[in-house]
Amino acid sequence: MRILVTGGCGFVGSTICIGLKEKYRNFEIIAFDNLKRRGSELNIPRLREHEVSFIHGDVRIASDFDRIDDISVIIDASAEPSVLAGIEGSTDYLIDTNFSGTINCLNLARKWKAKFIFLSTSRVYSIPQLEHVRYVEDETRFRLLADQNCAGASDNGFTEDFPTGGYRSLYGTTKLASELAIEEYHHLFGLDTIINRCGVLTGPYQMGKVDQGVVVLWMARHFWPKQLKYIGFGGTGKQVRDILHIDDLVSLIDFQLSNFDLFNGQVFNIGGGLEVSISLRELTAMCEEVTGNKIEIIGQPENRVADIPIYIADTTKVFRCAKWQPKKGVMEVLKDVFIWLSNDETRLKELLS
Numbered sequence: 207m208r209i210l211v212t213g214g215c216g217f218v219g220s221t222i223c224i225g226l227k228e229k230y231r232n233f234e235i236i237a238f239d240n241l242k243r244r245g246s247e248l249n250i251p252r253l254r255e256h257e258v259s260f261i262h263g264d265v266r267i268a269s270d271f272d273r274i275d276d277i278s279v280i281i282d283a284s285a286e287p288s289v290l291a292g293i294e295g296s297t298d299y300l301i302d303t304n305f306s307g308t309i310n311c312l313n314l315a316r317k318w319k320a321k322f323i324f325l326s327t328s329r330v331y332s333i334p335q336l337e338h339v340r341y342v343e344d345e346t347r348f349r350l351l352a353d354q355n356c357a358g359a360s361d362n363g364f365t366e367d368f369p370t371g372g373y374r375s376l377y378g379t380t381k382l383a384s385e386l387a388i389e390e391y392h393h394l395f396g397l398d399t400i401i402n403r404c405g406v407l408t409g410p411y412q413m414g415k416v417d418q419g420v421v422v423l424w425m426a427r428h429f430w431p432k433q434l435k436y437i438g439f440g441g442t443g444k445q446v447r448d449i450l451h452i453d454d455l456v457s458l459i460d461f462q463l464s465n466f467d468l469f470n471g472q473v474f475n476i477g478g479g480l481e482v483s484i485s486l487r488e489l490t491a492m493c494e495e496v497t498g499n500k501i502e503i504i505g506q507p508e509n510r511v512a513d514i515p516i517y518i519a520d521t522t523k524v525f526r527c528a529k530w531q532p533k534k535g536v537m538e539v540l541k542d543v544f545i546w547l548s549n550d551e552t553r554l555k556e557l558l559s
């Protein structure tokens with residue numbers, strides 16, 4: 207196989223490139239990236255060490271793909287991935303990368319009859335609907351009730367049937383628009399496609415920042431002690447997300463590559479599910495345990511734009527299709543991040559502290 211991974215120097219892209227290359231030495235893997243994300247450049251030597259080739263290119267520019275030929279798979283992991291992207295200033299970069307960039311990738315897939323795997327997001331779901339799901343407030347977290355009045359919602363989380371109508375952030379909108387285009391290319395041109403709607407992915411090599419990569423941000427602020435804030439929902443830190451270790455995503459993608467027909471033309475919610483879910487407050491306690499440090503955390507009751515109180519992927523569909531289940535729990539994720547920070551402290555401190 208000859209696989210092109212766009213955003214191949216990013217957190218998700220680089221881990222997929224290296225994970226696949228470690229397992230399949232005979233695969234030819236190309237990481238394509240414009241290095242827009244700060245810290246992505248640190249992955250170039252790692253990719254090189256693993257014999258993954260790197261092409262500096264931009265998905266917004268179709269002709270940047272002219273250097274690429276004869277590929278059998280495209281994994282599209284390039285994006286401006288922040289839910290706050292485009293809110294201040296121009297929306298051009300976000301839309302050009304996350305939507306037009308996907309179209310360029312689809313055209314490249316069409317040209318080479320390559321299979322196409324898209325890293326989408328749970329942010330395609332409607333914010334007004336997510337704000338109105340029924341939950342109770344426990345001591346450390348919000349908890350979904352079994353009795354919901356909306357399609358696709360239960361105490362187990364949200365399925366692929368949860369509404370996408372209504373606003374969903376500019377980021378979520380660019381991803382949903384890409385999903386629609388992918389569906390068209392699948393039906394019109396017979397392209398083999400998989401859409402993975404991921405929730406919070408995390409693990410080593412994620413360059414966590416305030417608006418993206420919350421688990422690494424939380425660990426880093428405990429590791430190099432620095433203040434944090436519980437923003438929104440009363441400022442108590444009870445908002446909940448499920449999280450997925452990046453290695454678990456890589457093992458799913460590996461399975462999808464070798465069993466493409468099981469997934470072809472479909473959309474899947476991907477995440478750790480209820481079992482691997484955590485509130486910010488609980489995350490604080492675990493970061494304290496792993497690092498041995500306690501930091502100041504300020505409550506800021508007002509909600510941030512596009513934020514939601516609770517998201518948990520109901521992964522019944524992908525579990526059924528793939529017989530895949532995440533192997534790593536929250537504590538394992540945090541320990542892996544801790545080891546990564548400890549081993550590369552000097553370089554990472556500048557970026558993450």
Ligand SMILES: NC(=O)c1ccc[n+]([C@@H]2O[C@H](COP(=O)([O-])OP(=O)(O)OC[C@H]3O[C@@H](n4cnc5c(N)ncnc54)[C@H](O)[C@@H]3O)[C@@H](O)[C@H]2O)c1
Pocket residue numbers: 212213214215216217218219238239240241242243246263264265266282283284285286287303307325326327328403404405406407408413419
């Ligand atoms: N990390 C998560 O929690 C998460 C959750 C859901 C979905 N996703 C999706 O997974 C994919 C990867 O996200 P990530 O967390 O690795 O983000 P990331 O920022 O670490 O990686 C994205 C990469 O894309 C590159 N890039 C940005 N604009 C580009 C352009 N115009 N041309 C070429 N390369 C460009 C960046 O330099 C970066 O290396 C994205 O599509 C994102 O929407 C991520």
